[in-house]
Amino acid sequence: MNIHGDTGGIKKGLLAQLEQLYQFNVPTGQAITAELAQAMLSLSMLIEREVAIYLNRRGKVTQVAVGDLRTVDLPSTDSRRSEKRLSGIRCIHTHPGGDSRLSGIDISALKNMRFDLMAAISALPAGDEPEVSFGFISDIDDGQMHVRTAGPLSLSEFTRLAFTELLLQTDRLFSKNELAEPLLQTERVILVGLDQTGKWAIDDSLSELGQLAETAGAEVAAVIRQKKDRPDAALFIGKGKVQEIAVARQEHNANMIVFDDELTPSQQRNLEQALGVKIIDRTALILDIFAQRAKSHEGKLQVELAQLRYHLPRLGGQGLVLSRLGGGIGTRGPGETKLEVDKRRIRSRISDIEQQIEQIKKHREIHRKNRIAANLPAIALVGYTNAGKSTLLNQLTSAGVLAEDKLFATLDPTTRRTTLPSGLDVLLTDTVGFIQKLPHQLISAFRATLEEVVHADLLLHVIDASHPNHRRQMEAVCQVLGELQADQKPAILVFNKSDKLTAAELPGLLREQHSIAVSAAGGAGLDGLLQLIDAFLAKQTAAMELLIPYSDSGILAKLHETAVIKCTEYRDDGTYVKIELPVERQKDYLTYAIGAEA
Numbered sequence: 001m002n003i004h005g006d007t008g009g010i011k012k013g014l015l016a017q018l019e020q021l022y023q024f025n026v027p028t029g030q031a032i033t034a035e036l037a038q039a040m041l042s043l044s045m046l047i048e049r050e051v052a053i054y055l056n057r058r059g060k061v062t063q064v065a066v067g068d069l070r071t072v073d074l075p076s077t078d079s080r081r082s083e084k085r086l087s088g089i090r091c092i093h094t095h096p097g098g099d100s101r102l103s104g105i106d107i108s109a110l111k112n113m114r115f116d117l118m119a120a121i122s123a124l125p126a127g128d129e130p131e132v133s134f135g136f137i138s139d140i141d142d143g144q145m146h147v148r149t150a151g152p153l154s155l156s157e158f159t160r161l162a163f164t165e166l167l168l169q170t171d172r173l174f175s176k177n178e179l180a181e182p183l184l185q186t187e188r189v190i191l192v193g194l195d196q197t198g199k200w201a202i203d204d205s206l207s208e209l210g211q212l213a214e215t216a217g218a219e220v221a222a223v224i225r226q227k228k229d230r231p232d233a234a235l236f237i238g239k240g241k242v243q244e245i246a247v248a249r250q251e252h253n254a255n256m257i258v259f260d261d262e263l264t265p266s267q268q269r270n271l272e273q274a275l276g277v278k279i280i281d282r283t284a285l286i287l288d289i290f291a292q293r294a295k296s297h298e299g300k301l302q303v304e305l306a307q308l309r310y311h312l313p314r315l316g317g318q319g320l321v322l323s324r325l326g327g328g329i330g331t332r333g334p335g336e337t338k339l340e341v342d343k344r345r346i347r348s349r350i351s352d353i354e355q356q357i358e359q360i361k362k363h364r365e366i367h368r369k370n371r372i373a374a375n376l377p378a379i380a381l382v383g384y385t386n387a388g389k390s391t392l393l394n395q396l397t398s399a400g401v402l403a404e405d406k407l408f409a410t411l412d413p414t415t416r417r418t419t420l421p422s423g424l425d426v427l428l429t430d431t432v433g434f435i436q437k438l439p440h441q442l443i444s445a446f447r448a449t450l451e452e453v454v455h456a457d458l459l460l461h462v463i464d465a466s467h468p469n470h471r472r473q474m475e476a477v478c479q480v481l482g483e484l485q486a487d488q489k490p491a492i493l494v495f496n497k498s499d500k501l502t503a504a505e506l507p508g509l510l511r512e513q514h515s516i517a518v519s520a521a522g523g524a525g526l527d528g529l530l531q532l533i534d535a536f537l538a539k540q541t542a543a544m545e546l547l548i549p550y551s552d553s554g555i556l557a558k559l560h561e562t563a564v565i566k567c568t569e570y571r572d573d574g575t576y577v578k579i580e581l582p583v584e585r586q587k588d589y590l591t592y593a594i595g596a597e598a
């Protein structure tokens with residue numbers, strides 16, 4: 001038997017006592033026994049956290065959970081018997097604060113998880129009997145559930161509650177009425193953004209957020225914006241806006257609010273308390289999409305690392321809140337596993353993953369060294385998500401990489417070899433797309449694969465020129481490149497999707513040096529692009545170290561003409577030189593190379 005939730009810092013003895021809660025049995029017809037309630041309360045006081053139990057209709061304790069865990073793995077769908085009925089599970093939990101009244105979150109959880117009953121117990125000072133408040137689904141009207149709350153009443157009154165009657169009544173209600181929404185419906189979300197000066201235009205940013213939400217599987221019910229230069233420290237938005245969201249939430253029957261900027265852990269908690277609904281931010285949304293997309297072992301590890309680093313500071317605190325709001329966006333790990341919620345286990349998992357990624361990094365480094373030794377210039381495709389990087393790689397190398405009209409279709413880098421018109425072979429690498437406000441946890445977790453960008457000789461910055469906001473997108477890409485310390489790298493701007501533009505629009509695009517318009521899908525401009533790459537590489541120089549046997553001294557004379565000689569040493573077995581020369585000349589001296597530098 002397991003204790004769910006944030007058990008970090010709880011002593012072994014107390015954990016054992018929590019496990020004892022599984023041993024309690026509640027007679028049919030009773031919501032809870034006084035002994036079980038008292039045991040929960042005293043443990044709750046000792047650990048200073050909420051204690052929650054789930055009871056099935058046979059009076060067995062099926063789950064015990066503690067603390068504040070917005071993602072805890074609580075009763076999964078298998079305990080819900082049918083989409084149209086009650087779950088057959090009641091949730092009884094403690095409110096250590098001394099106020100048993102149900103919170104907005106308790107009520108939402110009651111509806112979302114379709115509990116038989118939701119009750120909160122709190123201890124009263126000195127000798128008074130504990131008090132209980134509870135709620136249950138009392139009516140279904142037009143497909144919507146209504147909740148009736150009762151209490152506070154004393155614990156002994158609560159244990160005498162005619163529980164069987166209450167269950168019969170609600171069961172009858174469910175059998176007579178159709179619910180508008182099936183259980184575990186797609187998430188209906190409200191998007192919220194701050195209109196801050198100097199940032200992206202709010203509507204562009206919010207429409208992108210909407211696309212992200214849909215990519216993650218949600219449905220956008222409404223969009224709310226506020227003009228405000230600095231986010232509120234406690235609530236991110238103003239108090240009045242919180243009210244507006246509460247109303248919109250009712251009106252649109254939304255079950256999640258998505259903020260366009262990263263919220264602090266306390267802002268998130270305060271908003272959840274105030275609105276009684278699951279709150280996530282752009283970062284969690286992007287992480288969720290990445291978690292759904294990750295396919296390779298390496299990709300999964302990197303996403304999990306980013307998710308855990310994001311979650312760690314968000315666990316802990318007061319209520320046992322969102323745990324009861326079930327799974328969905330923000331709780332999925334790579335490969336559909338649930339995210340870990342125990343702080344201690346998260347920490348050890350993080351260091352475990354970090355070590356594995358370190359190994360992967362070393363492995364990649366060896367590969368890269370081999371490639372450098374083989375003297376192939378490396379070119380990385382970078383750009384905003386959905387710009388057409390994978391389509392371009394496929395066209396240039398027949399790589400067969402998945403290209404889709406989806407955000408973040410590519411997570412894992414793919415490298416393919418291709419021959420330029422000059423006959424020079426190069427390596428092309430497709431990489432993960434960037435986005436504005438790309439979570440820094442992701443950038444740092446993806447370092448191992450983004451090294452391909454950092455070590456490339458040339459970047460092809462692929463731009464969806466048909467996107468109305470492509471200039472801003474270019475800036476966002478440059479910003480991420482800056483974070484990777486790759487913004488000084490030589491780059492060719494590849495204005496893609498030219499087939500969607502009119503002839504009049506094209507010249508305006510190509511103001512910058514080293515830019516070209518192409519249609520990766522249609523093939524237009526690709527020859528020109530390859531020539532541009534050739535011309536660029538011909539001008540590039542590379543460093544080489546050579547050891548030339550004294551018998552081949554003619555080579556030295558030739559070197560003086562084609563290369564810059566940085567240093568010369570006369571060794572026992574020949575002349576050692578360190579030179580710099582055009583990339584295309586490198587192949588002439590490969591037989592003498594004794595090590596290579598990027």
Ligand SMILES: Nc1nc2c(ncn2[C@@H]2O[C@H](COP(=O)(O)OP(=O)(O)OP(=O)(O)O)[C@@H](O)[C@H]2O)c(=O)[nH]1
Nearest residue numbers: 386387388389390391404405408409410433520521
């Ligand atoms: N009209 C048009 N569509 C294109 C062109 N190139 C790519 N696309 C489409 O744009 C969408 C995104 O293409 P991808 O190649 O997956 O884009 P990506 O940059 O790899 O995207 P991520 O991997 O998600 O970052 C796909 O639906 C492509 O068919 C083009 O030249 N013209």
Ligand SMILES: [Mg+2]
Nearest residue numbers: 389390409410
């Ligand atoms: Mg791609």
